[in-house]
Structure formats: C-alpha cells, structure tokens
Amino acid sequence: xxxxxxxxxxxxxxxxxxxxxxxxxxxxxxxxxxxxxxxxxxxxxxxxxxxxxxxxxxxxxxxxxxxxxxxxxxxxxxxxxxxxxxxxxxxxxxxxxxxxxxxxxxxxxxxxxxxxxxxxxxxxxxxxxxxxxxxxxxxxx
Amino acid sequence: xxxxxxxxxxxxxxxxxxxxxxxxxxxxxxxxxxxxxxxxxxxxxxxxxxxxxxxxxxxxxxxxxxxxxxxxxxxxxxxxxxxxxxxxxxxxxxxxxxxxxxxxxxxxxxxxxxxxxxxxxxxxxxxxxxxxxxxxxxxxxxxxxxxxxxxxxxxxxxxxxxxxxxxxxxxxxxxxxxxxxxxxxxxxxxxxxxxxxxxxxxxxxxxxxxxxxxxxxxxxxxxxxxxxxxxxxxxxxxxxxxxxxxxxxxxxxxxxxxxxxxxxxxxxxxxxxxxxxxxxxxxxxxxxxxxxxxxxxxxxxxxxxxxxxxxxxxxxxxxxxxxxxxxxxxxxxxxxxxxxxxxxxxxxxxxxxxxxxxxxxxxxxxxxxxxxxxxxxxxxxxxxxxxxxxxxxxxxxxxxxxx
Numbered sequence: 001x002x003x004x005x006x007x008x009x010x011x012x013x014x015x016x017x018x019x020x021x022x023x024x025x026x027x028x029x030x031x032x033x034x035x036x037x038x039x040x041x042x043x044x045x046x047x048x049x050x051x052x053x054x055x056x057x058x059x060x061x062x063x064x065x066x067x068x069x070x071x072x073x074x075x076x077x078x079x080x081x082x083x084x085x086x087x088x089x090x091x092x093x094x095x096x097x098x099x100x101x102x103x104x105x106x107x108x109x110x111x112x113x114x115x116x117x118x119x120x121x122x123x124x125x126x127x128x129x130x131x132x133x134x135x136x137x138x139x140x141x
Numbered sequence: 142x143x144x145x146x147x148x149x150x151x152x153x154x155x156x157x158x159x160x161x162x163x164x165x166x167x168x169x170x171x172x173x174x175x176x177x178x179x180x181x182x183x184x185x186x187x188x189x190x191x192x193x194x195x196x197x198x199x200x201x202x203x204x205x206x207x208x209x210x211x212x213x214x215x216x217x218x219x220x221x222x223x224x225x226x227x228x229x230x231x232x233x234x235x236x237x238x239x240x241x242x243x244x245x246x247x248x249x250x251x252x253x254x255x256x257x258x259x260x261x262x263x264x265x266x267x268x269x270x271x272x273x274x275x276x277x278x279x280x281x282x283x284x285x286x287x288x289x290x291x292x293x294x295x296x297x298x299x300x301x302x303x304x305x306x307x308x309x310x311x312x313x314x315x316x317x318x319x320x321x322x323x324x325x326x327x328x329x330x331x332x333x334x335x336x337x338x339x340x341x342x343x344x345x346x347x348x349x350x351x352x353x354x355x356x357x358x359x360x361x362x363x364x365x366x367x368x369x370x371x372x373x374x375x376x377x378x379x380x381x382x383x384x385x386x387x388x389x390x391x392x393x394x395x396x397x398x399x400x401x402x403x404x405x406x407x408x409x410x411x412x413x414x415x416x417x418x419x420x421x422x423x424x425x426x427x428x429x430x431x432x433x434x435x436x437x438x439x440x441x442x443x444x445x446x447x448x449x450x451x452x453x454x455x456x457x458x459x460x461x462x463x464x465x466x467x468x469x470x471x472x473x474x475x476x477x478x479x480x481x482x483x484x485x486x487x488x489x490x491x492x493x494x495x496x497x498x499x500x501x502x503x504x505x506x507x508x509x510x511x512x513x514x515x516x517x518x519x520x521x522x523x524x525x526x527x528x529x530x531x532x533x534x535x536x537x538x539x540x541x542x543x544x
Contacts, residue, residue: 057405059263059452088396090509093407094456111456115405116396117182 027108028052030065038133042069043126045135049112056117056141059094062109063102068130073105077128081109083121083137092122117141166383166522177365179389184362185355188401191260195446196273196439197342199312200349207544208308209347212340214543217298218282220246220289226281226344229253232541235477235534236351241416241485245287250419252485255478257534258471260349262406263453267467267483268428269408272454273444275345276437279338292330292337293319299340313339338443350540353402353473356532358385377529384526392497392513392523397469403530408466412501412508416484421505424483425463432457464506476531490527494520 030046037044044067051060066074079098084091096111114120120139126132172180181187199205212218216225229243230236236256243249251267259265265277281287282295290298299305300316309316317332325333357374361382364375377385388394399405408425415421432454437443439451467483481487487496498520500510515523534541 057400059456088509093405093458094453095458096456111452113456115399115407117179117399118396 027061027063027102027106030063030106032065032067035065035067036135036137038126038135040131040133042131042133043067043074043135044069044071045124045126047124047137054114054139054141056114059111059113062096062112063106064098064109064124065104065106066126066128067105073103074126074128074130075101075103075105077107077126079107079109080125080127081112082123082125085116085118085120087119088116114139114141166379168379169382169386172365172386176386176389179395180362180365180385182399183358183389183395183401183403185353185359185401186363186366188261188353191349191352194260194274194345194349195448196444197275197345198445199339199342199346200274202312202346204308205312205343205346206350206540207347208305208312209343209345210540211305211308211544212344213347215298218288218290218295220285224288226278226288227543229281229287230256233477235474237478239479241480243287245281245284246289247286249286250422251483252480254468254470255474256348256351257474258353258402259351260345261402262404262468264406264408264428264432264468266428268422268424268431269468270428270431271435271437272432272439272451273345273437274348275338275342276435278341278344278348279437282337282341292333293325295340296333296336299336309336309339309343312343335443338437341437347540350536352535353471354533354535356473356530357381358526358529359532361529378525380522380525381529382526384522384524385529387515387519387523388526392515392519394472394497394523398472403472404469406469408463408468409509410464410466410503410506411497411510412503413467413482413486413496414504416486419484421465422467422483423464424506425466425468426459426461429457429459429463433459462506465503466506472527473530474532475527490524491520494523 028048028050030048032046035044035046045064047062047064049060049062051058064079066077068074081096082091093115094111094113096109098107099110100108102108118141120141122137122139123134124137125134194200213226216223216228218225224245228245229238230253231238238253241252243251243253254267260274263272265271265274271277271280282290296316297319299309300319306316317336318329320326320329320333357377360372360375361377364372397405397407397409410424432438439446439454440449475490479488481493487493497510498513498515500508500512502508
C-alpha cells in the first residue's frame, strides 16, 4: 500500500516537473524585435512572461533581455523591479527580483503577480557600467 | 400645476433616503463586451480544478481524506475534550461559526474564516501567517485559546485509538514511540512533531474537499455564454442585475473581490475599526513576519515538496506599510457567514456596503478604498446581487457531517 502510494507520487512528480524549478524549467525567450528603448536611451529591453496571457492572481516569472544602445547583450547588470497601479496609488503585491542571469543579456525575474484587473505599470530598473536607466511597461489586465 | 407639484414632491421623496423602496431597477441595458468579460471572470466555471499541494504528499489521498474527516469532527483533539475543528468551522454555517470572534477554549481575537475554497489560497488566516492548508491546521490544535492540545497529546490520541492508528500507519508508516512526560529527547520530540504534522496533513486533505458550488449568479453567467436561455433558473432580477453592474463597475468591488472565488487572496487595509475594546490589529505587517518564522512554512523540512520552489514566500512583500491589511475574503456564501470582517465588527451586508461607501480614514495605516458616493438604492442593488452568490457546496453531503 505504502509502496503503491510512493510509486504513484513518484509517477505524479515525474509527470509534472515543477515549472518554476530553475534547473529544469524552460524559460520563455523574449523576441528581440519587440525591444523598447529605456527612458534615457541607454538600453533596449525585450521581455517575455512565463504566463501568456498574463492572468491576475497567478505568480509567474518574466525573462528580460537587456541590450546596450549598440545592440550588444548587457551582462552583470543589476535589475530591480518596481511598479504598481497608477490609478489606485498602490504598488506591486509581491516583491519580484532578478534571480539569475541566463546569458545573452537575459535575466530571470521571479515573483511577478498582479492582484487586480486594470491598468498596471511595471518598471524594470537597470544599473550597469553603461549607467542607470529604466523601462516603464504599461499593462492592461 | 398642483398635480405636477405633487409628482415632483413624490419624486424628491423617492430620491431621498427611502428611494431604495421606490426606485426598483429598470430592465438592464445590454452588457458591454468588457462587462461580459468581467462577469465571466467571476463565474465558477472559470475556477480551475484544485491544483495538488506538493507540500502535502497525502493532499489528494482518499484514505487521508477519510482520516482527516474523522479528525476534523473529533473533540478529543482538545484540552477539555469539547472543541473540534468543527466547533468553529460548522458545515451548516459554511464552515464558520456565526460569532464575531471564534470561541474555542476561550474567546479568540479573530472572526472564523470559512474553509470553503480555502485550499486555493496561498495564504491562511486573516493576516496570512501561514502558507499551507496543513500548516494552518496545526495552529488551532496547539493554540491555548482554541483546542489546546500538545503535539504529544494529539499523537497519543492517534496511538490509543485502534482505527486512527491503523489509518495513520497506512498513510505515514509507524507512529513514533511516545516520550514520557517532559523527558523526551530532541529526536523523540522531532518524531512527535512529524506525527503531529501528519495529523494536520490528513485534516488538510479533508478540508481540500470543501469547495463552493454553483450559485444563481453562476447560472446567469452561464446563460450569457450560450445562445438562448438553456440554463435553468438562470435569471437575475433587474435589481440583482443592476447590482452586478455596480459590482463590476462604479462600486469597484471587483478590484479586490475578483476571480471565481471573488477574492484576490491579497491583503488590504480598508479602514475597518478594531473590535470594541481591542487594539488595532497589525494585520499583514505582522502576518508576513510570522510566516517567515513559521516552523511549518514552505521552506521547512515538514513540507513534502522536494523542489521547495516556495515562490509566494520567496517573493512575499513585507514591511510596515502592510499594517492593518487583512486578507480579502471570498464573497461566496455570505448569507451563512455573518458577521463580517476580521473581528466580526460588521454584522450585516448592508453595514458592510455602507462601510465601503463611506471609506473613512483608517485609524492605523491608510484606507486603500476611496469613498464611492453610492446612493441608498444603489447599495440595495449591490446587496441584492451579493445574495445571488449563495449556493450549496460542491462537496458530497457525507463529508458535511461527522463520519
């Protein structure tokens, strides 16, 4: 009985690898053609959420690809995430962070969740040798 | 002229305080595409099937559900032999107790939250101080004002009841040896804690069965999805439909009471006054600290999730600006779950609606809600709509009574 349960659990866990386990997960790849220029023009950033379309109340991850103004990938940048709902005067319900560098200027951002429908703004703040800059991304959920 | 004047006076009277009585809602205008989308987003049909709980290896195991069912109704799991989980979570009251604040061994601090659909939430209790259904189940057992049993006492009850022992050991393996009073080694105590956690995991397996069922609102939403009125009992009255329009629009209820459970599972300060004679509750600011320190949280060795992703906990917002924020409750089955708010401060739906309509300054932190300026007849419409969210549970009746 116990052995059967253990087998069942093993089969279940094998069939459903945790999508968010870093080592196993296949993260989305941002489309470079969708890149947007940051406020001061220092970077071009494209991004891809792991949840498409984004749904409210579900925690998920984003991948952001950061290129410099000449189109070269930016490694070693510090990325921080802020934002909120401008109309409601509140911030994000979670504290998302960049948790890994995936190569080629791509950063894994975990802990994204939106808890209301409506107009959101996500701000990706980038710090690197090329200077500080930020991209504001409007979302309508 | 006299007739016109009388008509005008009647109209003015109708628009004043008593307007709710006279201003019955007209037939609703057709729903816009955005409104239709919002209505469907609240419908039970959009609720995904309950995801498995990787932190609880027996979360969907039928034997654990049956074992947990027995434990849930067993008052022997209390210091005085008179308090079970079901004392505060009464099936007839949608797994609440009808009291402002829970009464176990003593009067508690908080209003009993319903367990119906609770398994969908990442956070438990009004301040979210635990992050799993089984972690939640450990708290009342040990709380000196709720059930007040020690981990060893709970384990001893299982060991001493042949059917419990058999059920336990079939699921979790042999019970640990029970240390004699206060002389247990660290290892013995750890083994007893594991057994205690297993008891809570069985209770959680049962609680996962407590799910909301279809309501009149859900049937109405279904009828909007189809061509022609093929859904039985699918109509809302004009009054209820007008309330729905306010709910998803002008009254902004849907901001927090969103999705098919009508909750975003988040924490908000809406300026609810403390219970009379009580200090203001610290709310999520304290809950976030507590869940990080909780020995049964997602990071702990007691979680069965080998991956230990714990995304909600790892990326949880913390800080003093969450002071006095309490968890958004579901709005399903409000009829059976009064009084409302975290300490049962508000007795009726009408008073709750009045509270949000005024949105007065919070005495601690800031009220996230803004005054709505709704007129009395609009509040009546909202109340009529909220009452369409009542329905039977989607849980087989045998689970709703002691085994």
